[in-house]
Amino acid sequence: MENNSSYAVAIIKPDAHRDVLSGMIIEDFEKEGFSIVLRKDIALSQVQAEKIYISGHDQPNFGNATRSLLGTERDKFSTFLILKNKENQEGLPKAQDIKGKVDSGGIRKKYNLYTKDELVKKGLAGEDLGNELSRNRLHVPDTNEEMFEIIN
Secondary structure, three states: OOOOOOEEEEEEOHHHHHOOOHHHHHHHHHHOOEEEEEEEEEEOOHHHHHHHOHHHOOOOOHHHHHHHHHOOOOOOEEEEEEEEEOOOOOHHHHHHHHHOEOOOEHHHHHOOOOOHHHHHHOOOOHHHHHHHHOOOOEEOOOOHHHHHHHHO
């Protein structure tokens, strides 16, 4: 892939596959002006998952984040996407905006099962709460450097 900022990377997580949402998430990116340059369904290893979240290695949610990419024995596939902004504008910020956040819009809110408050009311806490919150359907890197590291 050429070093062009109109590109972005997104990883659709196994929980989205389990709930048959991967096709709808891809359609959301396409409706927002991206074309799919590459799509590959893969079962990630622990090492690959850690590499994807390498910048968050020292963060308390690192374990939950990497586990969210591994899925379960039954639902272990992630979809790796290389996207190209059809308008030839910066791809990564646009992909991050489309991804959104669970509590403020975008794909994560659109396809979210529960908010943190709802999970707490259900009695989840600690590691169980963290695991459930990490099932947020989609990962988009924070920087171009992280994006290129994932691709390599």
